[in-house]
Structures are given as structure tokens and as C-alpha cells.
Amino acid sequence: MNQKEEQSKKAYNKIANNYDNTFDGRFTRLFKDELISNVILNQNDAVLDVACGTGELLDRLYNKCPIQGVGVDISDEMIKVAKSQYNKFDFLISSCVPLPFDDKTFDVLTVSASFHHFPEPEKFAIEANRVLKQGGKIYIAEVYYPILIRQIVNAIFLPLYNSGDVKIYHPKELIEMFNKAGFSHISVVKKGKVQLMNATKRV
Numbered sequence: 001m002n003q004k005e006e007q008s009k010k011a012y013n014k015i016a017n018n019y020d021n022t023f024d025g026r027f028t029r030l031f032k033d034e035l036i037s038n039v040i041l042n043q044n045d046a047v048l049d050v051a052c053g054t055g056e057l058l059d060r061l062y063n064k065c066p067i068q069g070v071g072v073d074i075s076d077e078m079i080k081v082a083k084s085q086y087n088k089f090d091f092l093i094s095s096c097v098p099l100p101f102d103d104k105t106f107d108v109l110t111v112s113a114s115f116h117h118f119p120e121p122e123k124f125a126i127e128a129n130r131v132l133k134q135g136g137k138i139y140i141a142e143v144y145y146p147i148l149i150r151q152i153v154n155a156i157f158l159p160l161y162n163s164g165d166v167k168i169y170h171p172k173e174l175i176e177m178f179n180k181a182g183f184s185h186i187s188v189v190k191k192g193k194v195q196l197m198n199a200t201k202r203v
Helices: 003-021 023-026 028-037 056-064 076-085 121-131 147-160 171-180
Strands: 046-050 068-075 090-093 106-112 132-143 183-191 195-203
Touching: 003 023, 023 028, 028 056, 028 132, 046 056, 046 121, 056 068, 056 106, 056 121, 056 147, 068 076, 076 090, 106 121, 121 132, 121 171, 121 183, 132 171, 171 183, 171 195
Parallel strands: 046 068, 046 106, 068 090, 106 132
Antiparallel strands: 132 195, 183 195
């Protein structure tokens, strides 16, 4: 576990028990809302939510369409809360690299308001491709800032937070990263403060 992962784990362990009621927890619902509105699900799809936090996103996805859900998070306290709230899903303590699953396990993979914490995003993109079935889809909901604000946030504010933030990405960076990892039909749609990327594992 590297320094950024340690920072993330420490920061989110502290607020796990009340996370859904914090400002951060309420703010991240914007990202979940956008992801849920756009995700395509089939009944009994195997869905992996990476950096799942308290498990709320999986539950809301299940309410949209009955799925087989699995969540992973680096914070053991978040996983403890998730297990206590949603016993119909499996939750594991895990980093995003490597993902502790066999090849071609999942139909859909989601990441909501967490990708900017990933210290090795290119490796994660490769791992996501590995664990998805042929034609599987990935959805990433992230914060969007205009270029100048994003540069200031990345250079000045993220290092000050000390909560494991790494980088907020431009849509073109996301498209290039996931194209190299073996995805196609990649799109990034911006809506207010949210940018939603979706991509399909190349067949």
C-alpha cells in the first residue's frame, strides 16, 4: 500500500460511520445520480463497484435492476459499514490494483467520485479490462472542472487535503487511458460538476 492509499484509508476510516450524512457523502450523490441514470443493466448482471464506500451505489443500482453486486474498498471501516447495511452484496477490503478477482468475472464495473484517488490509474484501467467479460462496460463518474480551475486544484488544493487525492483528469486523458487499456466506444459526457465516462471492453 503506497502513501496515497494510506492517506485515503486513514481519512475514510475516520468518517465511515457517518459518511452518508457528511457533506462529502451528500455531495457524492450527484455522481451516483448521474451514473445510475445512464448505466445499462440486465437482470442478474455481475456488477463490481470499486471504491464502494458504504455500499449505497450498489443498493441503488439493485433498486434499478436486480443485480449480483460486489464492492471493494481500501477502507476497512467503510467495508464494515457496507456489510452491516447491505447483506445481499459481497464486500471485500481491497486496493484497486490488483483487483482480487478472476479474469472475465463481471458484466459491469462502476467507480463513483473516487477515480481521482487511484495512485496507478493506468494499471487500474488494465485491471478493469481484465475482470470484465467480453463486451462488459465500465462507468466512471468524476468531478469536472474547466481547465484552469482543474490545474489549480491539482497543483495546489489536492496536495493540501492529505486525504489521498491524486489527480482530477481531463476527459481526453480518460479516453486515451482507457483506449490503451483495451476499451472501445469510449465517451465522456459532462453535466454540471459531473463528468461520466463509459466504455466497452473490446471484443
